[in-house]
Amino acid sequence: MENKIACVQGEFFETECMKGNYKEKENISEDKSTRRIKAVNRQQMYLRMVEVEKLVEEDHEVRAIWELTGKLDLSQYYASIKVMNNAAGRSASDPRVLISIWIYSYSKGISSAREITRLSEYDPAYQWLTGMEPINYHTLSDFRVDHQGALTTLFTQVLGVLSAEGLVTLEHVMHDGTKIKACASSDTFRREERIKEHLKIAKEQIERMGDPREAEEVSPRITKARERAVREKKERLECALRELEKIRASKTSEEEKAQARVSQTDPQARIMKQNNGGYGPSYNVQISTDAKEKIIVGVGISQSANDCDELMKAKERIEENVQQVPGKMVVDGGFISRENIVKMHDAKNGELIGPIPNHKNQSQSQLRRRGVSPDFDPHKFMYDAVTDIYICPNGKLLRYDGKEQHVGRMVYKYRCNAKDCQGCTSKQFCCPKNETKGRSLVRSEESPEITSFIEKMQTQEAKDIYKRRGEVAEFPNLWIKSKIKLQQFRVRGLLKTGMETTWACLTYNISQWIRLCWIPQRA
Numbered sequence: 001m002e003n004k005i006a007c008v009q010g011e012f013f014e015t016e017c018m019k020g021n022y023k024e025k026e027n028i029s030e031d032k033s034t035r036r037i038k039a040v041n042r043q044q045m046y047l048r049m050v051e052v053e054k055l056v057e058e059d060h061e062v063r064a065i066w067e068l069t070g071k072l073d074l075s076q077y078y079a080s081i082k083v084m085n086n087a088a089g090r091s092a093s094d095p096r097v098l099i100s101i102w103i104y105s106y107s108k109g110i111s112s113a114r115e116i117t118r119l120s121e122y123d124p125a126y127q128w129l130t131g132m133e134p135i136n137y138h139t140l141s142d143f144r145v146d147h148q149g150a151l152t153t154l155f156t157q158v159l160g161v162l163s164a165e166g167l168v169t170l171e172h173v174m175h176d177g178t179k180i181k182a183c184a185s186s187d188t189f190r191r192e193e194r195i196k197e198h199l200k201i202a203k204e205q206i207e208r209m210g211d212p213r214e215a216e217e218v219s220p221r222i223t224k225a226r227e228r229a230v231r232e233k234k235e236r237l238e239c240a241l242r243e244l245e246k247i248r249a250s251k252t253s254e255e256e257k258a259q260a261r262v263s264q265t266d267p268q269a270r271i272m273k274q275n276n277g278g279y280g281p282s283y284n285v286q287i288s289t290d291a292k293e294k295i296i297v298g299v300g301i302s303q304s305a306n307d308c309d310e311l312m313k314a315k316e317r318i319e320e321n322v323q324q325v326p327g328k329m330v331v332d333g334g335f336i337s338r339e340n341i342v343k344m345h346d347a348k349n350g351e352l353i354g355p356i357p358n359h360k361n362q363s364q365s366q367l368r369r370r371g372v373s374p375d376f377d378p379h380k381f382m383y384d385a386v387t388d389i390y391i392c393p394n395g396k397l398l399r400y401d402g403k404e405q406h407v408g409r410m411v412y413k414y415r416c417n418a419k420d421c422q423g424c425t426s427k428q429f430c431c432p433k434n435e436t437k438g439r440s441l442v443r444s445e446e447s448p449e450i451t452s453f454i455e456k457m458q459t460q461e462a463k464d465i466y467k468r469r470g471e472v473a474e475f476p477n478l479w480i481k482s483k484i485k486l487q488q489f490r491v492r493g494l495l496k497t498g499m500e501t502t503w504a505c506l507t508y509n510i511s512q513w514i515r516l517c518w519i520p521q522r523a
Contacts, residue, residue, distance in 0.1 A: 055128040056128045062128060064514045065107075066100050067518070074096055076147065097130060101120075102143070102144060104125060104129065109483060111486070113140040144500065148495065148499055155505065159321055159322060162512070167295050169292045170322060170327060171327045172291035172327065172472075173290055173326040173330065174469050174473035175286070176286075176473035178481075179282045179284055179285070181487065182282055184265040184492070185265075188265045189264075190263075199237040236264065236267060239267045239268070239493075244261075244262045244267075247262060263281055270283075283497050284303070285299070286307075287299055291468060291472045301501050308337050310335070327351065330465060339407045339408065345453070352453065356454050356457050356458075364377065371432040372432075373429035376393060380393050392430070394424060394425075396417075397417075398415060408446065409444045411442050412444075412445070413442055414442070416439045418436065479508055
């Protein structure tokens with residue numbers, strides 16, 4: 001009971017002290033002037049000596065990044081510098097410094113040029129990289145999206161370093177795609193009429209800028225910034241109209257073409273399904289990962305939400321980067337199609353590992369949309385190989401009606417006599433939407449390439465290889481989204497988003513080099 005009372009009194013004493021209504025009891029002086037306390041003087045100015053080399057430890061990762069960039073050939077970056085010795089003009093920033101800054105920033109999940117400029121004022125790692133010199137955010141921002149060819153060469157050179165260390169073998173390459181949000185919202189999508197209205201307004205604004213009567217009394221810097229903003233807006237709207245034509249060309253019905261929309265802020269973005277189940281403007285990032293140490297050996301970006309058409313492009317990027325054909329390309333079901341299986345069957349293209357394609361569910365869903373009852377699904381029809389005819393559940397005959405050559409298979413068509421179907425009591429269950437012709441069926445014969453692929457994927461070796469796909473392919477995707485924090489692009493357009501993706505994958509590979517090579521060598 002005494003302990004409880006003491007506890008209550010203690011709480012009351014602390015509460016009253018926080019309110020300022022309770023004087024100090026024993027250890028606190030009633031008159032602070034009798035105590036000597038070191039005051040904080042924030043008006044004081046200090047002049048300090050800083051040894052830049054000791055701002056970071058010897059094992060700091062920023063030193064590893066600087067060491068690696070010093071081994072690479074950056075001549076493409078230096079060739080673009082226009083300022084020469086013994087000539088007028090401000091000295092250009094060292095590309096090696098800018099490259100190191102962006103790699104270190106992405107490794108810390110920082111993708112804002114303004115934030116990097118702010119950190120360079122006080123963060124020891126940035127001060128060490130810049131030699132405590134200020135870095136302009138415009139310089140950083142422009143450098144990130146310039147020099148596309150030099151950035152690709154830089155990525156390839158780092159792959160060469162990793163290959164020399166034995167981290168890349170290309171024996172098994174796991175390929176996967178992931179959706180990353182575009183720098184645009186769903187509210188920015190407009191139809192053609194609204195885009196043309198905004199484009200007309202932007203053109204009028206540009207014309208008024210040349211009129212001195214419309215000029216405001218503002219600084220030249222603000223004037224140029226406004227001119228640049230309106231000019232860029234006009235260019236985006238013109239790009240939006242071009243992209244709208246591409247979207248319409250991909251549509252089949254006139255209604256879909258009339259309802260086509262495109263983003264005004266990032267016209268090249270497309271609506272795609274996100275990992276959380278929602279939909280939004282995004283890009284499809286394609287990443288190829290070597291299975292040995294999970295090194296990224298190829299990276300690309302696409303406007304298509306479908307992965308199927310990206311497999312051969314990914315293989316070509318790997319060959320271009322490493323000058324070697326991957327032994328086995330391991331993919332999920334999104335990349336499996338008869339066309340891809342046939343193309344990868346060639347020994348020069350490597351070997352394809354993936355799930356066996358199942359077209360049964362797809363055909364059944366099409367039959368349900370046509371109103372066909374499950375009692376009249378194709379497997380309910382009996383085939384007679386001797387006479388080459390099908391017999392329906394009601395005893396009607398479906399005779400041979402021609403064949404078609406498709407990629408990876410031969411399709412044989414069979415059709416029932418129209419009179420037999422029109423007078424059948426089960427027509428509403430078998431072919432309700434077929435008004436003039438009889439019920440038809442198709443029989444497929446797979447090509448040798450497809451048959452060989454199916455037999456291969458039924459072996460235990462292929463199954464064991466495919467089991468590792470998720471572990472290897474999803475690892476860099478998770479790293480890029482969680483550690484590098486590339487969940488939404490900072491830049492707009494297919495070209496610039498592709499470059500930011502390359503920066504992220506380059507940072508990922510260098511992080512693996514630090515973890516697997518640089519740190520163990522120092523230890």
